Amino acid sequence: MGSDDDACQGLFSCILCGDCCRGYGGTYLSGTDVDAISRHLGVAADRLVAYYTQLSGGRRLIAQGDDGYCIFWDQVCTIHPVKPKMCRQWPFIHSILVDVGNWRAMAASCPGMNADAPDRKILECVKKALQP
Ligand code: SF4
Ligand code: SF4
16 A cells, blocks of 8 residues: 655555564454455355454454464465455554654554654655545
8 A cells, every 4th residue: 555646755665574464453344344355255244254353342353363464364465455444554544643653663563664754754645645
């Protein structure tokens, strides 16, 4: 994901390391996500929910595999064309607008993010990427 705007070049370039797909971070699923993934995989939505998701605080998350990675990670994201909104938006997410320091905190665990970019550029690009 990310902004394609030239002004935002150099801010983020995913190296496909998969680090953000590991650990209990919580990839939330909307009903739209469930429908899109179940169509993509060719499984019924209720089966997808039963076998590939779990609840956390009443919200539906993608389950983790025994290896600690998202159940849909297998060297690559196996549902890339229909991955949830949270995954598509990363790292251009709303919490950066609340505190731009979150960009640098996230960059500590995401090698694709440029931690040295100026705050103004980060904020402008996140705002652009989040525009409807
Ligand atoms: S941690 Fe960052 S660089 Fe690695 S796959 Fe995730 S988004 Fe891409
Ligand atoms: S859906 Fe894909 S991008 Fe999102 S956490 Fe799972 S493997 Fe990673």
